[in-house]
Amino acid sequence: MAFTDDLQPTATALWDEIVAHPMVARLGDGTLDVEPFEYWVRQDYVYLIDYARVFAHGAASAPSLEQMGTFAELLHETVDTEMDLHRAYAAEFGISEADLEATDPSPTTRAYTDFLVRTAATGTFGELVAALLPCMWGFNETARRLEADGMPDDERYAEWIRTYAGEEFSELTAWCKELMDEVAAEAPATARERYRDRFVTSARYEYRFWDAAWRGETWTVDPA
Numbered sequence: 605m606a607f608t609d610d611l612q613p614t615a616t617a618l619w620d621e622i623v624a625h626p627m628v629a630r631l632g633d634g635t636l637d638v639e640p641f642e643y644w645v646r647q648d649y650v651y652l653i654d655y656a657r658v659f660a661h662g663a664a665s666a667p668s669l670e671q672m673g674t675f676a677e678l679l680h681e682t683v684d685t686e687m688d689l690h691r692a693y694a695a696e697f698g699i700s701e702a703d704l705e706a707t708d709p710s711p712t713t714r715a716y717t718d719f720l721v722r723t724a725a726t727g728t729f730g731e732l733v734a735a736l737l738p739c740m741w742g743f744n745e746t747a748r749r750l751e752a753d754g755m756p757d758d759e760r761y762a763e764w765i766r767t768y769a770g771e772e773f774s775e776l777t778a779w780c781k782e783l784m785d786e787v788a789a790e791a792p793a794t795a796r797e798r799y800r801d802r803f804v805t806s807a808r809y810e811y812r813f814w815d816a817a818w819r820g821e822t823w824t825v826d827p828a
Contacts, residue, residue, distance in 0.1 A: 606785040606788075606789075607784055607785050607788035607789070607796065607799070608737075608781045608784055608785055611800065611803060614800070614803075614804065615738075615741065615745075615803075615807070618738075618742070618804070618807040618808070618810075618811070619742060619745045619746060619749075621811055622742060622746055622810060622811050622814060623746055623749050623750070625811065625814050625815060625818065626818060627640055627644075627814045627815070627817060627818035628746060628750070628814055631750070631756070631761050631764070631765075632749075632750035632753055632756060632761075632765070633753075633756060634756025634757045634758045634761055636758075636761065638697065639820070640817045640818050640820065641697070641760075641761070641817070642697050642699060643816075643817045643820055644813075644814070644817035645690075645693065645694050645697060645699060646694070646699065646703070646704060646707040647707065647709065647710055647712075647713045647813070647816070647817060648690065649687070649690055649691075649694065649704045649707060650707050650708075650709045650713055650717075651709075651713055651716070651717055651813070652682060652686065652687055652690060653687075653717075654717035654720060654721050655682060655717075655720070655739070656679055656682040656683050656687075657721055657724070658720050658721060658724045658732065658735075658736055659675050659676075659678045659679035659682060660675075660679050661721075661724035661725055661732060662675035662678075662724065662729070662732055662733075662736070663675035663676045663679060665724075665728075665729045665732065666729060667729060671783070674779070690704075691704060693760075693763070696760050697760065710816050710821045710822070711816070711821060711822075711823060712809070712812045712813055712815075712816035712821055713813070713816070715809070715812075716806075716809035716812070716813060719735070719805060719806070719809065720735055720736070720806070723735040723802055727798075727802070728795070728798075729787065730784075730787040730788065730791055730795060730798075730799055731798055731799060731802050733780065733783055733784050733787055733799075734784060734798075734799035734800070734802040734803045734806075735802040735803070735805070735806045736780065736806070737780050737781065737784055737803055737806070738803060738806040738807040738809075738810050739806065739810065740773070740776055740777040740780045741777050741780070741781065742807060742810045743768040743773070743777075743810075744768055744769065744773055744774055744777040746768070747764070747765045747766075747767070747768035747769035747773075748769045748774075750765050750769070751765050751766070751769040784799070787799075
């Protein structure tokens with residue numbers, strides 16, 4: 605059995621929780637207030653910066669030239685294309701580039717990105733892929749489920765769903781799942797358990813990322 609097939613019941617349970625979260629459910633039906641989504645847009649910009657760093661680590665640690673090239677391309681696309689698209693998308697909510705650059709990471713954003721970068725920097729290549737997979741698989745699954753239920757009237761929310769349910773992102777998700785299966789196929793049982801742990805931790809952070817935006821999460825203590 606492929607590793608991601610073995611992960612499927614765990615992944616499905618995690619995606620079920622994400623799709624049932626009120627932030628995601630209301631995004632899907634178009635009833636979400638704009639404030640929590642604006643929070644999400646800002647935090648996702650901060651997230652993308654460290655997401656790109658994970659791709660850089662992936663290029664450095666990839667065992668083959670083909671994999672190295674793919675991670676290098678993803679780094680380029682994230683820094684030079686996706687972040688520009690994110691700036692344009694944020695502008696639809698009245699969020700300027702200066703606003704995005706001035707965003708401080710929330711506690712959850714900082715914890716999630718620290719986990720990803722630490723895993724990429726100190727773990728194995730397989731652990732890096734496992735930690736990266738929920739961002740792609742989770743977004744794709746969430747968007748596809750929302751799309752199947754019907755698109756919201758708010759075009760800004762519909763655009764989010766189309767982007768992550770679309771062919772390009774679905775192909776990226778399939779690539780990451782296939783890479784995970786390839787790496788895990790040759791790994792001992794102990795390594796596969798580490799991959800599962802990294803996957804579950806990232807998927808839990810994916811849920812917390814939505815939840816933090818829903819709650820408008822802030823630091824509960826400040827320096828004097």
